[in-house]
Amino acid sequence: MKKKFGTIALALIIGLTVVAIGLGFLFGPANPIPWVLMGGLALVVFFYNRREVESQLVWKDEYSVGVEKVDDDHKQLITLLNRFQTAYEYHTGEEFERTALNELINYTRYHFDREEELMKEHEYPDIEAHKAQHAAMIAEVEQFQKDYQARGHEALEGVATYLNEWLINHINGTDKLYVPYMADKR
Numbered sequence: 001m002k003k004k005f006g007t008i009a010l011a012l013i014i015g016l017t018v019v020a021i022g023l024g025f026l027f028g029p030a031n032p033i034p035w036v037l038m039g040g041l042a043l044v045v046f047f048y049n050r051r052e053v054e055s056q057l058v059w060k061d062e063y064s065v066g067v068e069k070v071d072d073d074h075k076q077l078i079t080l081l082n083r084f085q086t087a088y089e090y091h092t093g094e095e096f097e098r099t100a101l102n103e104l105i106n107y108t109r110y111h112f113d114r115e116e117e118l119m120k121e122h123e124y125p126d127i128e129a130h131k132a133q134h135a136a137m138i139a140e141v142e143q144f145q146k147d148y149q150a151r152g153h154e155a156l157e158g159v160a161t162y163l164n165e166w167l168i169n170h171i172n173g174t175d176k177l178y179v180p181y182m183a184d185k186r
């Protein structure tokens, strides 16, 4: 919701500034005010776009667990999380929002299964504790899904930020613990 108001406010500022620039040029090109406004406008747009990019997750090499197919899954999860966040923040419509949420949940289930299979294969000793974290997360996202069915868009407030933080903390904490057991398993 906040993002929508932010976008409207930005559009309003741009609109008013463009009008002011037009009016300023009525006094001739030597008038410095429209030139200053144009510079200011360029800066506002630049910083707004940069903020947009920063608010989304971006894969970093430091997230790597050294197993290519797990890294690929994590990259895909980041893509789906960003898609879900965009669907929520820009009010893209219920169908897109619901699809993005379902895709994210389905891929999370698929990835957890794959990761658990891999841990089993390599006899990772803390597999049960790790599986318990996965199960707790699945229970949480199923609750998000139920809340969304009951309350719609408003039920998703804060969910993307929560999931972003959970994923990065899980990769950097819990997932990395199995790295030594899979060092040669690409």
Ligand SMILES: [Fe+2]
Pocket: 115, 130, 134, 170, 174, 175
């Ligand atoms: Fe995991």
